[in-house]
Amino acid sequence: MSLKPDRFLCYDDKERGDGKMDMQIAAMSVGIHQAQTAQNLDVAVLKMAMNSxxxxxxxxxxxxxxxxxxxxxTRIDIQA
Incomplete structure (x- = not known):
């Protein structure tokens, strides 16, 4: 999942005018937390594989x- 900052952030409220900036910040926060959780899971699985x-x-x-x-x-048998 790739996060595109322009999709979530609006630096100028006049540009939007509909008050959706809070929802965009919340969506960005959820995306970041999902990415962190996925990364933590990947690291845990990798550690399990390394231990195994x-x-x-x-x-x-x-x-x-x-x-x-x-x-x-320790001994060599030789027959002539």
């Missing part, structure tokens, strides 16, 4: 290190 990604990568690394045999690769 960090948790899954930690679990993956833990599972890889647990599956390793500490005795594997």
């Amino acid at each position: 990604s960090a948790d899954s990568s930690t679990e993956l690394l833990d599972s890889l290190t647990e599956s390793l045999d500490p005795n594997l690769g």
